[in-house]
């Protein structure tokens with residue numbers, strides 16, 4: 001079994017309204033690309049910040065700029081006009097857990113992908129924007145806060161999958177990097193992850209980013225496996241052609257690490273299926 005769950009039906013660009021992308025012909029292009037690549041379990045997980053309802057949870061100016069679509073229209077489209085699993089990619093917004101839970105619990109997802117992009121109001125993955133956390137510089141502090149926040153996200157129990165778990169490395173040498181053994185940062189997330197029931201995403205998206213590595217780093221994944229967490233495999237594709245990107249490499253890598261099963265989701269229930 002191969003899965004691709006953390007998938008977007010459109011690029012993160014202006015001029016990509018739901019009305020153009022939440023259509024059967026687009027979903028069929030994704031299904032065809034997945035079939036060609038042997039991916040049986042395919043789902044979509046649009047960014048929550050692209051839906052107007054997300055503004056009830058967090059009114060960050062960058063979210064306000066992007067929140068244009070109706071979340072229920074998205075859910076109805078996926079359920080009624082496609083055979084895809086229905087997911088959503090949700091930022092962990094500290095202190096807004098109740099509001100986010102209310103938004104999520106009102107809809108019938110197959111899975112919820114939890115992400116940390118923002119540390120307070122600055123993002124780790126928006127280089128040279130108004131919201132770039134790296135303008136403040138200190139990599140020791142940013143990495144510490146990132147992994148603390150990731151652990152808190154896991155601990156909320158709101159998420160089925162923890163997305164791109166070391167996203168903080170996305171820029172590689174294009175952002176300030178901490179020195180030495182990175183396990184001191186991973187440790188900060190581990191209590192929350194060990195106390196949770198979350199699946200850890202292995203994402204090939206990092207291979208397409210400046211860092212050029214799978215998320216997460218092998219040492220971090222091994223710590224999660226020791227804590228008993230299962231693995232969910234995704235590409236974070238934003239176009240059909242990126243589905244299953246780098247999966248040959250990921251499957252081989254997972255084999256070396258000793259991962260033999262993948263998490264599969266339906267109606268927010270998880271089971272494990274043999275990998276490959």
Ligand SMILES: [Zn+2]
Nearest residue numbers: 089115163164
């Ligand atoms: Zn993300």
Ligand SMILES: [Zn+2]
Nearest residue numbers: 006008089236
């Ligand atoms: Zn994503």
